[in-house]
Amino acid sequence: MSKKISKRIVLDDTDRAILALLQADASISNAELSERLSLSLTPCWRRRRRLEEEGVIQDYQANLDRRLLGLNIMAFVHIRFSTHTDHTPEAFEAVIKTLPEVVACHKITGDADYLLQVLAQDLDSYSDFVEGVLRRQLGIASIQSSLALREVKATHRIAIPGPSRHDAD
Numbered sequence: 001m002s003k004k005i006s007k008r009i010v011l012d013d014t015d016r017a018i019l020a021l022l023q024a025d026a027s028i029s030n031a032e033l034s035e036r037l038s039l040s041l042t043p044c045w046r047r048r049r050r051l052e053e054e055g056v057i058q059d060y061q062a063n064l065d066r067r068l069l070g071l072n073i074m075a076f077v078h079i080r081f082s083t084h085t086d087h088t089p090e091a092f093e094a095v096i097k098t099l100p101e102v103v104a105c106h107k108i109t110g111d112a113d114y115l116l117q118v119l120a121q122d123l124d125s126y127s128d129f130v131e132g133v134l135r136r137q138l139g140i141a142s143i144q145s146s147l148a149l150r151e152v153k154a155t156h157r158i159a160i161p162g163p164s165r166h167d168a169d
Contacts, residue, residue, distance in 0.1 A: 009054050014039065016160045018047055019056065023157045026060040063156070066119055073120040074148040077130075078112035081139045088139030089113065095137060101129050112144070 011019070017037055021028060028036075034044035051057045066074070081089055089107075096105045096116065104117035120126035126145075134143055 009056050011056075011160070011163075015047060015051060015056075016162070018044070018051065019160050022048075022057065022060075023160075026062075070121050071119040072122060073118075073126045074151070075116075075118045075120070075126055076146045076148065077116040077118055077134070078142075078144040078146075079114040079116065079134070079140055080112045080142045080144075082141035083139060084113075086139070088137075092137050092139070095133075099133065101133075112142075 014037060018033065021033060021036060030045050030048065031041060033048070034041045037044060039047075048057070066072075079092070081092075092114070093105070093107075096102050096114075101118050101120060102116050103119055104115075106115045107113065108115050118126070118129065120129055130143060130145065134140070
């Protein structure tokens with residue numbers, strides 16, 4: 001079993017400002033970005049490109065209003081497997097990655113093995129998804145759904161951490 005090693009990228013104030021501006025508006029041009037940072041175009045472009053190459057910026061996307069697209073149901077689904085000794089969790093993960101209804105999947109601790117965030121048009125389409133897709137996956141012992149009644153906060157914006165005490169070492 002391989003262990004992922006996470007590294008932390010050292011960011012300066014300009015890098016943090018670039019990330020904050022791009023999180024607020026990913027469609028901002030390099031020219032506007034450099035102007036807002038009072039930085040010439042080429043160094044601004046190089047910093048942005050370095051942040052992309054180092055994986056700090058993974059991609060760019062538009063945030064959509066799911067309700068305006070007819071996706072009125074948001075469910076949080078706890079999946080528990082009956083066994084972890086075979087390859088069923090890995091097969092499950094491979095299937096989940098292909099499903100457009102699943103907007104997030106996390107392997108978690110606690111009573112469940114996975115937590116899914118699922119969008120559906122209505123209760124009937126959500127029921128069809130659970131019965132026709134999730135219940136057909138091998139090794140699943142239980143599926144527990146919680147439907148969101150109201151979204152209090154939903155964002156993909158990350159609070160960009162400042163330098164830690166260890167960065168000066």
